[in-house]
Amino acid sequence: MTTHAHALAERYIASWNETDTLRRRSLIEDVYNEHARYTDPMVDAKGWEAIDATVSAVQNMFPGHRFTLAGDVDAHHDTLRFQWHLAAPGADEPLVIGFDVAAMEGGRIGQVFGFLDKVPHVI
Amino acid sequence: MTTHAHALAERYIASWNETDTLRRRSLIEDVYNEHARYTDPMVDAKGWEAIDATVSAVQNMFPGHRFTLAGDVDAHHDTLRFQWHLAAPGADEPLVIGFDVAAMEGGRIGQVFGFLDKVPHVI
Numbered sequence: 001m002t003t004h005a006h007a008l009a010e011r012y013i014a015s016w017n018e019t020d021t022l023r024r025r026s027l028i029e030d031v032y033n034e035h036a037r038y039t040d041p042m043v044d045a046k047g048w049e050a051i052d053a054t055v056s057a058v059q060n061m062f063p064g065h066r067f068t069l070a071g072d073v074d075a076h077h078d079t080l081r082f083q084w085h086l087a088a089p090g091a092d093e094p095l096v097i098g099f100d101v102a103a104m105e106g107g108r109i110g111q112v113f114g115f116l117d118k119v120p121h122v123i
Numbered sequence: 124m125t126t127h128a129h130a131l132a133e134r135y136i137a138s139w140n141e142t143d144t145l146r147r148r149s150l151i152e153d154v155y156n157e158h159a160r161y162t163d164p165m166v167d168a169k170g171w172e173a174i175d176a177t178v179s180a181v182q183n184m185f186p187g188h189r190f191t192l193a194g195d196v197d198a199h200h201d202t203l204r205f206q207w208h209l210a211a212p213g214a215d216e217p218l219v220i221g222f223d224v225a226a227m228e229g230g231r232i233g234q235v236f237g238f239l240d241k242v243p244h245v246i
Binding site for chain 1: 162163164167197199200202204222224226234236238
């Protein structure tokens with residue numbers, strides 16, 4: 001369970017970093033159920049198409065930036081939580097720190113509850 | 124939305140502190156949907172009856188202890204997250220620190236994803 005949860009979280013992060021259109025969509029279909037829901041403070045996306053469009057939009061907002069898992073993946077009862085960092089190319093400090101709870105259904109993600117722990121200052 | 128979320132989190136915490144059987148059940152029916160699901164690392168409870176039994180069992184494990192909200196309630200898209208403390212009577216430091224994400228449906232809680240940030244050492 002914990003191994004699967006960690007591997008799923010890694011593939012989830014990989015989907016946020018994958019800029020090749022076909023590979024990104026393939027990762028998203030592997031990671032999420034077809035009608036999965038993803039929410040964070042800015043977004044409410046339902047299904048592969050909307051989630052893919054969300055990831056693409058974020059990648060366009062932060063070109064060249066990379067997502068990484070931060071710390072452990074904490075998992076129980078088909079639920080996982082983890083923090084992630086988004087960093088600019090070559091940066092030491094993350095630009096954004098986020099936190100997600102993901103509910104699994106049948107081994108894939110059925111819903112993501114995303115939160116932001118650190119956001120860039122808007123000048 | 125944020126005001127409602129905060130008030131809901133406060134009533135949720137109150138339900139964990141309420142030891143009068145009838146008042147506790149009334150709070151639980153007010154806070155959760157009838158078929159709500161509550162999970163944490165130790166428990167998977169579905170519906171008012173099972174949630175009430177869970178809360179009662181925790182109260183029996185920690186007699187006289189009090190739950191309090193810790194920090195802000197962070198809310199968006201019918202979702203809230205908050206940390207809580209469980210402290211022994213007269214204690215300065217919490218014995219347990221937990222963290223919950225709650226998904227609302229129609230103004231009440233449809234699902235709680237509970238996690239533990241600090242647990243007592245078992246000797």
